[in-house]
Amino acid sequence: MKPRFPLRLPAAVAALLLLAGCSEEPQVVQYEQGKYQGKADSRPWEGGTFNGDKAAWERALHERVRSQNEYQRVE
Numbered sequence: 599m600k601p602r603f604p605l606r607l608p609a610a611v612a613a614l615l616l617l618a619g620c621s622e623e624p625q626v627v628q629y630e631q632g633k634y635q636g637k638a639d640s641r642p643w644e645g646g647t648f649n650g651d652k653a654a655w656e657r658a659l660h661e662r663v664r665s666q667n668e669y670q671r672v673e
Contacts, residue, residue, distance in 0.1 A: 629635075643655035 641652075643652045644650055648655045648658070
């Protein structure tokens with residue numbers, strides 16, 4: 599019985615897979631001492647919704663937590 603695929607095809611696929619692994623780049627972070635390279639953090643109330651109003655942010659947070667209490671939601 600004649601095989602469906604010639605033996606050259608699996609050998610060619612294996613060779614391509616081996617060559618694909620040779621082009622990997624190292625994934626190690628180059629950190630320089632004393633230099634932060636990330637994004638600066640902002641406070642949660644400085645976003646577009648509250649426009650820097652910390653008291654409004656705290657009220658919204660309190661209301662969100664309050665609505666998670668089943669005893670107070672029923673009233």
